[in-house]
Amino acid sequence: MADGKIPTSVTVQHIPPIPTVSKYLANPSISYTLGGKRNCILTSLRKMSDDAFSNGIYCFALQYFWTCFMILFVRQNPLWGAANTPLVRWLPAEYEDGEREPKGWNRGRLHNGFQLPSPLEVSKKILRSSSKEEDDAYSHLLVEWGQYIDHDITFTPQSSGTAAFWTGVDCLTTCENIHPCFPIETGDITSDAQGCMPFHRSVPACYVSCGSDIGQALQRQQMNAITSFMDASLVYGHTPKLEFFLRDLSGLNGKLAVNDQFKDPKGRPYLPFVATLPSACLQDPQGERVECFSAGDSRVNEGLPLTCLHTLWLREHNRIAEALNCINGHWSPETIYQETRKIIGALHQIITMRDYVPKIIGSESFERYIGSYGGYDPTTDPSASNVFATAAFRFGHATISPILRRLNESFQEHEHFPHLRLHNTFFSPWRIVKEGGIEPILRGMIGTAATAVRADMMLTEELTERLVVLNVPQHLDLAALNLQRGRDHALPGYNDWRTFCGLKSIKTLEDFKEVVRDGRVAEKILEIYKHPDNIDIWLGGLVENLLPGxxxxxxxxxxxxxxxxxxxxxxRFWWEAEGIFTMQQKAELLKGSLSRIICDNSDVREVSPDSFRFRKYPSGYISCDHIPSMNLESWREEKSQDLEQCGTPRKIKNGDFILSSTSGKLVAQYSCYHGFKLKGAAAIVCEGNQWSDQPPQCTGTVHNLFLSWICFITFVCNEYGMLSMWCT
Incomplete structure (x- = not known):
């Protein structure tokens, strides 16, 4: 709305008619709960009832905003990049039985003439390291941003139950391969009496294009439970229900909800607590309970740095929303919220693509594989790939430091809150509330060098021996879990992926030594795997020589x-795409940086202009007063003559409106919050100095019947564990 070129306020995405339940879905505020539900489910529903959904299913979305979470990013292919759809495969899956049994499932099975090594054996002999070196070029914030932005792109849920579906076997105790249990053998690596490490297979996904590729449809696929797009879903949530919970709807100000129990020492807000109490997060044994925080992504509490970044973006949203409210007092709370969300999404994209990715893959690879922006391409599938989610983007695990440093205003070890071993930072939000807020951790990320990537120093023992996972009564090994996850997902081997990328295939030890700087590591790997084609993709990619820069x-x-x-x-909502922002707004967005966001939303007063680059304080640090900031005046919108004549549309309970211009007329488009049904005209027009109709009402809760159908069909469509995913 800010650019004055708003298209028709409502865009309708039609899905072919299927049952009576559509009468419950006429409300645009709840109809997009269908987003990401796959064609096979809709087809099954159509077969189950002739009259149901007689009027069709629609996903209503305000075209100008990112209201529809799941299926309108790509008009021609609405399931591309949608939540709860399969991770795409760039190479065919490799299951031992061709359909669902991963490599290593059938013990004694040979691959290229040899048995695959246990992931725990690989971890101990190759990946585990008791020491790490520092990367003098980049700060630890670069490492943490990688984890943060990964949580905006992919989330592969694991089977939710602890017991195998048909037998009642507990995956936490069994050493038997029985779906969904795929335990990791310890062999003679430890003296653990159990003899294995528990492992739950990823939730299987129903194949999207039913009937188009019967071979792939029969194979087990893995799900991306969130949207693939860089859309800041980890701030706002990927479902209407979660978004509803995270918004401050009582304040009528377009803001996000904040914690009503704790604030930081300067009165700044923290994230709200989860709805279900008591939560599973670890506690201060000597103090008041601090529950798990809630954010748009459920992994927000995995580590303190991650929680800090989530907190920054909560505060940034509310800061921008407050500023836009001051600039455009005639905007509705919904307009403020959606426009702020658009800005936050754009900043995530800019920081990632401009500041993060070139440092990770190098400028030469950036030009080769990404290049300059040429506009939205409707033929490009933006879905997250299985190999990216399961292997390539897990490179960052080798860059995690065993120590979380907490620094004071002089960037020295904090006198009251000393450094922490990594395992003491997992699921411990109480440390933020009771130990100085987010500032000591932010300074630690900025003022500490990242961990260097070396083939002979991979994962710290904090991750291979002390990894904490809630509801698992033992420490786990992240390296072994990554290797097993790759096998669970049937990823082809290292050599297949090198061929995919046009790289030389590894056939001999000498070939391998050419791509692995440390010849001893190459020898160890081939000694364990026996054959180059057996090397797991995550391990092979991790030990390669780094490209320059x-x-x-x-x-x-x-x-x-x-x-x-x-x-x-x-x-098509990428920040640079045509019609998303004005030229003036784009220029202001480019001034945005993570350093500026830290300055605006914390008590950190000195930063590096590029906080991803490591600088030893005070060299290279400048005052926040000198860090460029966006001028939100570019979002100022004068009150239109029509609005002056007709007046501001009336606010409705449990819903809101957004104004747009259609065929030269001012239109107020109403929608209801999650769980409420729109009764009355969804859109009213300013005509003859008055609105064409009375505002609608939002009444009742209307989606439970539909969800019961979806839960049932999803259970039929998948093997195990899916019922709880859809019934929430």
Whole structure:
């Protein structure tokens, strides 16, 4: 609305008619709960009832905003990049039985004449490291941003139950391969009496294009539970229900909800707590309970740095919303919220593509695989790939430091809150509330060098021996979990992916030594795997020599680069796309930086202009007063003559409106919040100095019946574990 070129206020995405339940879905505020539900489910519903959905299913979305979470990013292919759809495969899956049994499932099965090594054996002999070196070029904030933005792109849920579906076997205790349990053998690596590490397989996904590729449809696929797009879904949520919970709807100000129990020492807000209490997060044994925080992504509490970044973006949204409200007092709360969300999404895209990705894959690979922006391409599938989510973007695990440093205003170790071992930072939000807020951790990320990537120093023992996962009664090994996850997902081997990227295939030890700087590591890997074609993709990509100016080798640079290009070019709401922002707004957005966001939303007063680059304080640090900032005046919109004549449309309970211009007329488009049904005219027009109709009402809750159908069909469509995913 800010650019004055708003298209028709409502865009309708039609899905072919299928049952009576459509009468419950006429309300645009709840009809987009269908987003991401796959064609096979809709087809099954159509077969189950002749009259149901007689009027069709619609996904209503305000074209100008990102209101529809799941299926309107790509008009021609609405399931591309949608939540709860399969991760795409760039190479065919490799299951031992061709359909669902991963490599290593049938013990004694040979691959290229040899048994695959246990992931725990690989971890101990190759990946585990008791020491790490520093990367003098980049700060630890670069590492943490990688994890943060990954949570905006991919989330592959694991089977939710602890017991195998048919037998009742507990996956936490069994060493038997029985779906969904795929335990990791310890062999003679430890003296653990159990003899294995628990592992739940990823939730299977129903194949999207039913009937188009019977071979792929029969194979087990894995789900991306969130939208693939860089859309700041980890701030706002990927479902209407979660968005509803995260918004401050009582304040009528377009803001996000904040914690009503705790604030930081300067009165700044924290994230709200989760709805279900008591939560599972760890507690201060000597103090008041601090529950798990809630954000747009459920992994917000995994580590303190991640929680800090989530907190920054909550505060940034509310800061911008307040400023826009001051600039445009005639905007409705919904307009303020949606326009702020648009800005926040754009900043995520800019920081990632401009400041982060070139440092990870190098400028040469960036030009080769991504290049300059040429506009939205409707033929590009922006869906996250299985190999990106399961292997390539997990390169960052090798860059995690075993120590979380907490620094004071002079960027020295904090006198009251000393450094922490990494395992003491997992699921511990109480440390933010009770130990100085987010500032000591932010300074630690900015003022500490990242961990260098070396083939002989991969994952810290904090991750291979002390990894904490809630509801699992033992420490886990992240390296072993990554290797097993790749096998669970049936990823082809290292050599197949090198061929995919046009790189030389590894056939001999000498070939391998050419791409792995440390010849001893190459020897160890082939000694364990016996055959180059057996090497797991995550391990092979991790040990490659880094490209100049990058933090990845040729293979991961290729895979990450290709994925980032599809995420950008296949997103019609990308910040640079035509009609999304005005030229003046784009110029202001380019002034945005993570350093500026830290300055605006914390008590950190000195930063590096590029906080991803490591500088030893005070060299290279400048006052926040000198960090460029956006001028939100570019979003100022004068009150139109029509609005002056007709007056501001009346606010409705449990809903709101957004103004747009259609065929030269001012239109107020109403929608209801999640769980409410629109009764009355969805749109009213300013005509003859008055509105064409009375505002509608939002009444009742209307989607439970539909969800019961979806839950049932989803259970039929998938093997195990899906019922709870859809019934929430």
């Amino acid at each position: 990058s933090r990845t080798g040729p293979l991961f640079a290729c895979l990450i680069g290709k994925q980032m290009k599809t995420l950008r070019d296949g997103d």
